[in-house]
Amino acid sequence: GAVVSQHPSRVICKSGTSVKIECRSLDFQATTMFWYRQFPKQSLMLMATSNEGSKATYEQGVEKDKFLINHASLTLSTLTVTSAHPEDSSFYICSASGVVENTEAFFGQGTRLTVV
Amino acid sequence: DAKTTQPPSMDCAEGRAANLPCNHSTISGNEYVYWYRQIHSQGPQYIIHGLKNNETNEMASLIITEDRKSSTLILPHATLRDTAVYYCIVSATDSWGKLQFGAGTQVVVTP
Numbered sequence: 409g410a411v412v413s414q415h416p417s418r419v420i421c422k423s424g425t426s427v428k429i430e431c432r433s434l435d436f437q438a439t440t441m442f443w444y445r446q447f448p449k450q451s452l453m454l455m456a457t458s459n460e461g462s463k464a465t466y467e468q469g470v471e472k473d474k475f476l477i478n479h480a481s482l483t484l485s486t487l488t489v490t491s492a493h494p495e496d497s498s499f500y501i502c503s504a505s506g507v508v509e510n511t512e513a514f515f516g517q518g519t520r521l522t523v524v
Numbered sequence: 525d526a527k528t529t530q531p532p533s534m535d536c537a538e539g540r541a542a543n544l545p546c547n548h549s550t551i552s553g554n555e556y557v558y559w560y561r562q563i564h565s566q567g568p569q570y571i572i573h574g575l576k577n578n579e580t581n582e583m584a585s586l587i588i589t590e591d592r593k594s595s596t597l598i599l600p601h602a603t604l605r606d607t608a609v610y611y612c613i614v615s616a617t618d619s620w621g622k623l624q625f626g627a628g629t630q631v632v633v634t635p
Contacts, residue, residue: 414567440621451611452568452625501567505621512558513621515567 410436412504414516421492421523429487429519431502437482438504442513443475446499458485492523527551528612533630536606542599544629546612549593554617557588559597561608562628568611571597602633 411434421427431441440459444452456477457465464477474496476488485504489496499520503513529547536542548557556575560568572579572586574595579586585598599606611628615621 412567442622444625451627452562452623454622454624457622499565503568503621503623511620512570512573513623514570515560518565518567520565 410506410514412502412514412516414502414519416519417517418520419522421521423493423523424491426488426490427492427521429500431485431487431504431516433483433504433514436506438506439482440505441479441485442503443477443487444501444503446501452501489521492521494523497521497523527614527624528626530612530626530629532627533632536602536631536633538604538633538635539601542602542606542631542633544597544610544631545594546597547594548612548614551592551614552616555614556617557586557595558613558615558623559584559586559610560613560623561610563608604633604635607631607633
């Protein structure tokens with residue numbers, strides 16, 4: 409299957425700082441990318457939908473000014489957690505869909521964020 | 525609102541077939557049934573998907589009832605590496621790729 413790569417896989421940051429997570433589709437053009445968050449022992453929660461060249465669409469309850477999403481190219485989307493706090497500590501996962509409809513979405517390996 | 529209902533957990537003996545049920549009684553005509561699994565601390569892995577016909581690939585088989593209100597994922601010969609949380613998700617064609625995950629089924633394969 410297609411490959412989606414996230415970087416970094418783990419990051420520890422201080423409270424109040426910002427962290428950027430990258431999501432790259434390595435062998436296909438991703439017209440749409442999705443960002444999820446997963447707390448321990450819980451399921452994945454969709455945060456936002458990112459379309460190349462346009463503003464992201466955020467799910468209800470997700471602060472767009474705190475979780476900045478940029479999808480500047482067909483192979484790269486970034487999620488920036490701004491002014492991070494300990495409660496933002498979580499597992500962040502991206503997925504990407506290609507141009508062929510009704511096919512599967514491919515997931516990155518996830519980024520474990522710990523805010524201290 | 526949960527679109528799918530799955531048992532929270534199930535055990536399976538290594539080498540045996542694992543049959544994972546999923547109820548999606550409110551599925552719409554333009555919604556596909558997707559199955560993903562997540563091994564601890566990894567991103568979800570695609571398994572299979574279908575609209576109304578049964579599907580089979582190298583990983584699993586998907587059996588969808590004629591009324592499309594339920595489906596079963598079959599892992600033909602479970603191995604220890606199949607221990608994971610399995611998610612059944614319905615997703616519409618006009619929002620494909622956008623997946624709303626439920627609680628899933630924790631499958632534990634035992635020797």
